[in-house]
Amino acid sequence: MLTLVLAVLSVSAAASMRLALPLLILGLFYSQELLTEIALFNRLDPRVVLAVGISWSLFELFGSKKLLGQRVLQIIQLLFSPFVGALAAITITHIFEINFQPMWLIGLIGGIFALVLTLVQVGWFFRLRGIPIWLVCIEDILCISLVFLAFTAPKEGGLIALLLFWLAIRSSNAWRQWYSSKPSTTP
Template sequence: MIELLAALSASAAVGVGRIALPLLLIGLLQGDNLWSRVPILSHIHPQVVVGILTSWSLFELFASKKLLGQRILQIIHLLLSPLVGAIVGAFVAQTANLDGWMIVLVGTIGGLLALVLQLVQTGWFFRLRGLPLWLVFIQDGLCVVLVLLAFDAPRQGGLIAMILLWLAIRSSGEWYRWYRKQRHSARYHPD
């Protein structure tokens, strides 16, 4: 159970809005092993992975502060968050020495959680016509905290991930009501 909470915490870090930063932190937390046990990344030379993840992390940090950068990142994150969430979840399950089918299951759950959180963020992005700068800074901090909690305090990290999932479900209900209200007012008050 602890392994699942750790995987949820790490996958939530991906779904909160950053893709490269959680992978970079995971590799750096491994010490000399770097990404030797991370699925897919273990097949690439560590120096190349460090270069790519560092460059992409910097791009994410700077691009997320401007509206055009947020739009570009929303599309990329929406496409890649399930894959990266699954990789991170599978890595955490693998480090816990779970069976092969459990690694696949935990990876799938992690990918789905990252996708759901990213979909919610994308919905808020379009509803607000861009994310406020204070929220972007919260995302950056939350991403780092969730990765660190995945390894140091998986129960707390998993709890935060579950709270984020609950907020995502609540947000989807709010969007649905807002959408119906907009549609209703457009139907009866055409311009």
């Protein structure tokens, strides 16, 4: 059970960094039936879903290297990361063939975890006025690694996700201190 939670945290952390890439990896490498099992995708042609997933993944990988692409991705990730985190978390339970009830709880954990990490990324984006390219490249590598770690080493992947969560909490405390130390601009 703990392994499942750590795998869910790992894949949800990946979903907070990129939206389509974790789902594409899950669909291509681990669950060939992913495109037909999920209620959102089963009404569409699998080739269309695959083409959109590949296109969006390429945009995430290459568009995130420019400031305008980062802005567009931040807005879209902020809107959709809870849904993708929940979807990836529920997909993990299907792939591991674990019957956990209530399933919505796993989705809720994955969605909230992805949303919190995305909010921290958006905060850093606006505070730094753009994410440096070296950090974006590390984020891409970490996203792919977290998805693969969710299956090969869920304990390590979950611990990395928890470390990211700890860093998110620490940075939010630093923002609060930074904001409270700024002089007031109101007359």
